[in-house]
Amino acid sequence: xxLAIETRGLNHYFGQQHVVNDLSLQVPPGSIYGFLGPNGAxxxxxIKILLNLLQVPRDKVFIFGKDLxxxxxxxxxxxxxxxxxxxxxxxxxxxxxxxxxxxxxxxRRERAEDMLQLVGLSDAARKKAGKYSLGMKQRLGIGLAxxxxxxLLLLDEPTNGLDPNGIIEIRNLLIKLATEHGKTILVSSxxxxxxxxxxxxxxxxxxxxxxxxxxxxxxxxxxxxxxxxDTNPPSRALEILQEAGFxxxxxEQKLTIPYRxxxxxxxxxxxxxxxxxxxxxxxxxxxxxxxLFLDITKNN
Numbered sequence: 001x002x003l004a005i006e007t008r009g010l011n012h013y014f015g016q017q018h019v020v021n022d023l024s025l026q027v028p029p030g031s032i033y034g035f036l037g038p039n040g041a042x043x044x045x046x047i048k049i050l051l052n053l054l055q056v057p058r059d060k061v062f063i064f065g066k067d068l069x070x071x072x073x074x075x076x077x078x079x080x081x082x083x084x085x086x087x088x089x090x091x092x093x094x095x096x097x098x099x100x101x102x103x104x105x106x107x108r109r110e111r112a113e114d115m116l117q118l119v120g121l122s123d124a125a126r127k128k129a130g131k132y133s134l135g136m137k138q139r140l141g142i143g144l145a146x147x148x149x150x151x152l153l154l155l156d157e158p159t160n161g162l163d164p165n166g167i168i169e170i171r172n173l174l175i176k177l178a179t180e181h182g183k184t185i186l187v188s189s190x191x192x193x194x195x196x197x198x199x200x201x202x203x204x205x206x207x208x209x210x211x212x213x214x215x216x217x218x219x220x221x222x223x224x225x226x227x228x229x230d231t232n233p234p235s236r237a238l239e240i241l242q243e244a245g246f247x248x249x250x251x252e253q254k255l256t257i258p259y260r261x262x263x264x265x266x267x268x269x270x271x272x273x274x275x276x277x278x279x280x281x282x283x284x285x286x287x288x289x290x291x292l293f294l295d296i297t298k299n300n
Contacts, residue, residue, distance in 0.1 A: 094136075
């Protein structure tokens, strides 16, 4: 089966700056592929290359198995995108923005009504887009990207700047598009926790290089949480848990043990209390993106 997106040793420079470095993406059809990396990692540049907004040599970028440079029109017809911010007219209503895009694409107007309903903007269709919340603007942008019924959707930081409700709205929409409408979605983000809630596959990029690529299960194996124990004194707790085989670590007065099972964590708590130590809290702590990067770069 052809991959929805494949890049083979992709490189790109801005002057002397090497912004994409030997990048080989593999995005399966029907997946939500989380393209994860810090700001400036090369995510937006890569998406612009996939949209042919930045040119690369032949045999480097393939969309559904076909070389983008030699099948440009055919490939782009299968893509929808939202890069950086939605291109909407603030003085027009949501519906008028949709109608305007339909006119440009030669699509029947009924399609606009379907997309407004899909992205949850039917009730706000008569409202000026300039009065929309950030989340509504992002959903309108995704609706515009979906008008041509693309098989593949490229979204660059679609939750950036949104409040929690807006983030949840976009997350639920992406899952619906993939599971109910069969879309393949590449979504970039710098938020590890958000990608974990949405994606089926993940690629991690830093300084233009792909550090990790695999399923969300593979990622979770890398980012297994640790259990932080707030107790006093932590040095004595370290000794007790070491004797019991919990492999604890004490860093900057923060005591942690590897995440295993709730029963094990309850046993650790029982041991500390039985020894007369005060235990104030026990809770799992998943590695944040910064620490995950450190782990990956340390192992590569």
